[in-house]
Amino acid sequence: MSEVFRIAIVGSGPSGLSAAAHAAATGVSHILLEKTGHLSDTIFRYQKGKHVMATPSLLVLRSDCAFSAGRREAVLQQWDADAKAAGVNVRYNAEAKAITGAKGDFSIALTNGQVVRCETVVLAVGTQGNPNLMRCDGADLPHVQYQLDDPAEYIDEHIFVLGGGDAGIENALGLAADQAQANVVTLVNRSADFARAKEANVKALMTARDTGRITVLSETTPSLVEPGWITVETPQGVARHKCDRIIARMGSSPPRKFVEAAGVAFTSDAASAFPALSPTFETTTPGVYVIGALAGYPLIKHCMNQGHDVVEYIRGATDLKPADEPILEAKLAGLPGKMSVSEWLEFLRSRVEILYGLSPLQMREFLLDSEVKAFHAGETIFERNGVGSSLFGIAQGSVLVEVDPKNPAITVPIPAGSIFGEVGLISGRRRGATVRAGDNCIAIEIPRTAALKLMAQVPQARETVNRITTERQILQIFKSGLTPADLAEVLPLAQTVEVKAGQPIMTEGDEGDDLFIIRSGSMIVEKQVGGKNVFLSYVPAGSYSGEMALLDGGRRTATVKAAIRSQVVRLPGAPFRRLLAKKPELLKRMREEVASRRKVNAFVEEQKDNFGGVVDMYSSVASFLIDQGIGEATDVLLIDESLCVGCDNCEKACADSHEGLSRLNREAGKTYAQIHVPTSCRHCEHPYCMTDCPPNAIQRGPDGEVFISDACIGCGNCQRNCPYDVIQMDKPPPEKPPLWRWMLFGMGPGPGEPDKAWREKQPKSKVEKGKVAIKCDMCIGKAGGPACVRACPTGAAIRVSPEEFLSVALLDRG
Template sequence: MPRPVSTPGPAPDPTTIKLAIIGAGPAGIAAGVRAAERGIEHALYERSVLADTIVKYQKGKFVMAEPPQLPLQADLRMTFEPAVREQVIDWWAEAVRNAGTNLVEACEILAIRGQKGAFQISARDRNGARTIEATHIVLSIGVQGDLRKFGVPGDDQPWVTYQLDDPRAFEDKRVVVVGVGDAGIENAIALAENGNEVTIVNRRDEIDRAKPMNKAAVEAKIKGGEIQYLTNASVDRFEPDGAVFKTKDGAEVKVECDLVIGRLGATPPRDFLESIGITFPSTDKEAIPDVSDQYESNVPGIYMVGALVGYPLIKNCMNQGFEVVEHILGSPVKPADEPVLAEKFREVGGDVSGWLTRIQSSVPVLEPLTSVQLRQLIFESTIRVEAPGTVIYRRADFDNTFFSILEGEVELVHLDGTDPTVPEERRPERRATRGAGQFFGEDGLISGRRRGETVTTTSRCILIESPRNSVTKLLRSVEDVKRVIDAAYVVSALASLFPGLPAEVRKRLADGSETLMHRAGSVLFAEGDEPDGLHLVRRGTAEIFKKHEGVEEQIDSIRAGSTIGEMAVLHPGRRRSSTARAGVDCETVRFPVDVIRELLASQREIREYLERKEQAFIIADARRQHGRGTMMWLQKAGGKEATDLLMIDETLCVRCDNCEKACAETHGGVSRLNREAGATYMTSAGSALHLPTACQHCENPKCMTDCPPDALNRDPNGEVWIDDETCIGCGNCEAYCPYGVIKMAKVDLDPGPGLLMRLLFPTRAKKDDGA
């Protein structure tokens, strides 16, 4: 699909412009303020009230100003910095008043017809239907659309609502919150902490649409009995004294209550956008409409800014609202992120727009990005210029950034994976090269594991190094990018497992494969099942179990990059001889059984690989000691994600706590170790294994999921650590960590002399004479 392009032309006469700005969020307010300052005829239409989304925040909610390195446009007369909800609303209302912005509240836009210079907008306000004429339109309506309603009998009861303004207004009430997204969870927690009896209702059995931080917080409240939890239930009707739910088996459950809050999400505005001619790059529900560099859509004269085009952060919205007015006036204006991007390209020279054009035309994986998505990716990335012979990363490093090659060539060296029974130190090396326009690092991006290869430049290289979280967001929103990277991962994995396989055979296997998602604890296949194919674990861990005297015992734990299910595929007519379960949330690539069996006859390498895997399984099964559950205990206690595990043999420990004291001495007086906490297991050999609460430096650290100032870091050796200088104490990492390792604590900036100093220069008692 061609990208929208704003056609260059003479600047329009400002006196002929009639600008309609639809949506009074941060982007719309900024556009309205700038339009008023520039003296053009305009109106800012809002179907509710000014800054409605912020108004709907809970009272006292702190509003972050991210990203911190992004400046606001210097000429934007609109204040914004980190502050509570009420202060932000006051700032923006004052900006609208001071600028003389023509604000029209309670005006809903129904349809748009016409063309650039002569648009007719159908609307409905307090006085009824009306038609608005405009020469240009700015859409800043966000992505929330219309709030979903219950739509069941009795939902017009006065105590049924769809938002919570102030949880402090309710105390000693029986409250039901329907919906386990972020808004529902935040409401439920706030109400519970204010002394209310809260029940949260989920129409499924998993909390799978909330941020991990919120998920962890509400699960802790549920586990502690502070919040009641009803799953697999949907609202059937409301009665005068409560809500009636139906479970998935048809049973009715009535919950008596004083207040019901429906957090059911919203209908995205895609239907409205398509009705006015806006096109989307794909059918993906998260697809973002493309715009030109001037934010003009594929419909000339209609501009889109803010969350609607993939920029949900407030500072981005404000800058774009300012910039779009300047573009409409034909005035040159550089995006607010221009100085940041210019600094990134400083070493390679040239202007920002030239480099962005070159990147998009020469790196196919980035070609599907909209211009705003590309700018955001580069904003978050690092441009690296490396001399020949530079090691970019080494095999077994823990970093998982993604690299795009703008110039030059790199060599990838990985270990031969054809014989899994051979120790790594004895495996031969395999080499491959990648050049300009290609990428590398996709294995670590997808699996989150250690690097599987060493990458070295063979010539001068210009590389784009992108953070894993940034690329992961693109994978969720741009289907073409996801398709390319997923396909590259499969081909790369096949090349590692079967280096001698012809390229056309690898392509056939990759084209016929299917990526499957498995929740933690779910069964990939069960002992006795008919085989469905060969599974390649691409993310997470799969645990292999086999029954002995009717009891399942764990045989092995298979991590990303390895295959499972070889034996039943190798032998026609044989069923699965073991059960595979997802140890954590897991993804596998499944190669259909008929394709694998068809290739066994002609591709000796595949047959030999499966036979070696079968032999390894038989040996592991034969060595298994029945009745010993140490491995299963470790898995349940959290060791399955660890890369660096601290364990104590409590039969030898004298409980001196010197380990905790030494840890505190090293970390500003606050110990990172809690010896007493954690699980203990008595082995059959008589050892008492204790797993204290301490960082395990997980393979996929959940604590790093959402750190606003990027204060959490991971060294190539796998160590996860917090930068005390940039940490803002938001508590996100504490909520994300599933093992209770992180806690918010005041650091003693003067903890006194260390252990060595106390030994060399002991402190002696002295008498205070009051002199």
């Protein structure tokens, strides 16, 4: 029989290679099995010249292979050299098919029929696994490929890229980037939208499509591949196109079946679940270890460290401290209780509810991003209106929330295990209340991005945050002295529902008595009057809908549909009615609400009989504004064109109060019935610009204004992400002479944004400033409020919030 290796390592990516190198360096008998003919296939398959990042920068690299950020080629070259120098025993073209046996005597069957025997197995196969293959006829033809090495390699070809993920889009953009290559590039996407791709990539693709550089076929699947041709099924029917090359980037599946066949259990059935691991990376099958991306660590540095560590553990190390130990030690120093790092990790993980679902390894990584803080009883944790969007989890003690800004003595306690500060996760608003420690407490502060990542990766954490925020939102909306105990019956039945723009949550005439709470987004209420849809009202986030049928029975009296993508909580009617029976105060409150809504309904109906045109106008203006995205705005500039004389004083005032650059374009934008929505920031409830700002420079001010701080690095992500085109990249012009010198002596360009010619004539300042993102900040910090409105001579420019403006008051306009 063949040699029995101490360790067999499956997969030669960063983690597997690092493990093999360490095994070689320490003289452990080992074999590295690589499916392909080269090391580290995932990175090998990166696009030519791609920059490989080395984050997190704080983390120390502990490996026998070197690694630093750089081009793909340099990284691969370094690793080839390191593997050779260490004397790694690698077997290429060795794809593992099945693992059998037990600790001390495993057999790894390869697809080529060979069998490798070993005492322990380290699975470092990554999550990329095998790319998903094309399944139609002709998919095995040689011009179908699953990677794109160098986009510059192809000239004058008809190329089809399959897949609407980031890989597909990046490949298509790369192929079409240089027009001199004269490639005819088509991107085929199976679904109608590009939900899986980064927004910036989608935007770049759309621009390429609009300028005719890339053809995009949506809701399309390939059905036949022939030499020189491809046949696709589109919503309009079957079409045959000229095609010299197909690049299929339709994702890849982690090899879960292969791993499970070795007896390894996963943490859950979810597609995103990872194998259950001990702190030494051992799976539920003794002797089988999992490291790298398959263990939940997508970053190269982590992977390489784990490769080193797992070999140490197999060699019998018990006191090995992970590479991040010094960072965590420093982080936790100064806290009371003198616990070790692993004790702290367990302390936090077992006490803070949202962290229950994390494995010890994930917890360790998670803590790298977070801070643990101790507070004395009575100490303020954050103040009302303070900047900050982090989430806190209470590990020990409790905190008090000052719910009444006028009387700090009125507080609501939050017990250990729970969270606070969660509002920052949703909208990036400033702190809504002051929170102070109730008794001596220990809390973990989680930055917004880390918290969002946690919620995306750990379903249990997401559910916990959702449950707690729902409960708090209900208490806040209904007030009336409700306590969490009162909701005990209702809350477990509450259902969080995502609603697309335009989708109804209830339809006029339907049965139903559920109550809906709008958590995010907004709703519009419509009613059929005389065969036409009449706009009744606008329901912003933080309100409820459906109370009429709930209280009075009967069918729905109006249709309520989402103005923009929204999230609602559906509370079933029966238990809520039982709650109302117990709480007369709440019942009274809701009755009043119903009465006022009935009044609005009656008023609209009455108006309809008198002058139908007015109500029609009101409805159509309201739907026009909703179409313009006012539904997600918090404060938007509108221009009443029946008053606007076109003097552009709004733009001039904007430029003069903001370093000489106007953040609004009065003329651009749509107009309906003399109401004009200029190109200017709407300060969205959920700002698109905020989603991907590397320096976290986009924040929300105390009045709800979304603004960009000096931390802007000019990357342009926010400009690409904004669907309303209100962000521009520019650098502030040189300073103008004072106004009086212009008025008396005609010096300088006068009020407003200086023209290009004047800007270029000015002497260049020594410190050349780069372009930064510029947008409306609602004149934050200026006592008089937005300059555009103050400077309008006729009253045409107004700033409104949708709930104020989209009300029956609109009817008065005639």
